[in-house]
Amino acid sequence: MNGKPGNPAERLDPAECWELLGQATVARLAVIVDRQPEIFPVNYVLDKGTAVFRSDVGTKVRAAIQDLCAMEVDGYDAGTGTAWSVVVKGPVRIITDPQEKKVVDALHLDPWQPGPKVHYLRLLPAVVTGRRFKTTRPDIWTTPVTDARTEEFH
Amino acid sequence: MTNKPSPVSGVEVLSAEQCWALLRGVSVGRLAVWAANHPDIFPINYKVDHGTLVFRTGEGTKLHAALGDAPVALEADGVDQDTGIAWSVVVKGGAVGVTLTQEVLDTVGLLLFPWQAGRKDAFVRIVPTSITGRRFKVTSPLTWWSPLDDATRAGLE
Numbered sequence: 190m191n192g193k194p195g196n197p198a199e200r201l202d203p204a205e206c207w208e209l210l211g212q213a214t215v216a217r218l219a220v221i222v223d224r225q226p227e228i229f230p231v232n233y234v235l236d237k238g239t240a241v242f243r244s245d246v247g248t249k250v251r252a253a254i255q256d257l258c259a260m261e262v263d264g265y266d267a268g269t270g271t272a273w274s275v276v277v278k279g280p281v282r283i284i285t286d287p288q289e290k291k292v293v294d295a296l297h298l299d300p301w302q303p304g305p306k307v308h309y310l311r312l313l314p315a316v317v318t319g320r321r322f323k324t325t326r327p328d329i330w331t332t333p334v335t336d337a338r339t340e341e342f343h
Numbered sequence: 344m345t346n347k348p349s350p351v352s353g354v355e356v357l358s359a360e361q362c363w364a365l366l367r368g369v370s371v372g373r374l375a376v377w378a379a380n381h382p383d384i385f386p387i388n389y390k391v392d393h394g395t396l397v398f399r400t401g402e403g404t405k406l407h408a409a410l411g412d413a414p415v416a417l418e419a420d421g422v423d424q425d426t427g428i429a430w431s432v433v434v435k436g437g438a439v440g441v442t443l444t445q446e447v448l449d450t451v452g453l454l455l456f457p458w459q460a461g462r463k464d465a466f467v468r469i470v471p472t473s474i475t476g477r478r479f480k481v482t483s484p485l486t487w488w489s490p491l492d493d494a495t496r497a498g499l500e
Contacts (some may be wrong), residue, residue: 226375226415227375228418228433230431258382261384261386276384
């Protein structure tokens with residue numbers, strides 16, 4: 190499967206993609222604002238087959254992220270010497286319903302950096318794709334640490 | 344170089360010099376491009392070269408197809424596990440193809456290691472129009488990535 194010459198990347202099926210998405214906490218979100226790609230890291234959680242995050246992005250970016258967005262999550266598995274990358278594409282909508290926000294809060298969606306993260310945003314996945322590949326230089330890959338969300342986020 | 348605190352307390356805005364220093368310290372970034380009618384995003388292995396960023400991509404790949412004259416954005420980040428201080432740098436600019444000459448190989452080619460096995464024969468250079476960066480304490484260092492270790496830096500020589 191992995192690392193065969195001529196077969197550098199293994200495609201992941203959606204179930205594998207979602208499993209990996211469930212293991213990580215930080216993603217990079219790409220949006221187009223005035224024909225210019227913008228990219229920023231976000232701390233996310235999965236909720237009912239969607240990705241939810243909080244952000245304090247400005248009006249222009251907020252308007253843009255209600256169009257199609259792309260969210261990428263990746264990691265490196267030292268045990269197998271493989272890296273993986275999962276991309277979720279779809280529209281993002283703002284969560285306004287207080288009850289819905291409460292549900293999200295219960296998932297321990299704490300922002301990853303200081304400051305008021307006033308907007309609750311939900312990425313509705315239209316396309317989920319993933320790849321796993323042998324790294325020729327595993328040492329250059331940043332290694333996600335064990336997900337410590339359960340305790341650390343309280 | 345003094346750093347101005349941003350309006351959001353706890354977030355430090357980095358100077359361009361600081362951004363470049365941080366970019367030199369890691370080699371994996373995420374590249375956002377405009378593919379047809381939507382944004383797409385790819386992890387890439389880059390190298391800083393004279394105020395630009397260079398990376399390889401396979402001919403005929405999705406990434407290669409997405410690169411045109413359209414502007415791109417690259418983000419790199421990291422965290423110091425001891426202090427819990429994280430940083431994020433974003434470079435925006437145009438992506439231009441680089442002809443694979445001996446000069447290119449000498450200056451950047453040999454320093455670039457494909458992070459993915461397979462043939463990688465196209466070089467792309469990002470010529471920045473803007474570079475911005477922030478540094479901040481993450482809510483929990485454990486939720487971020489581990490820093491590059493010394494072996495990494497040694498390996499990159």
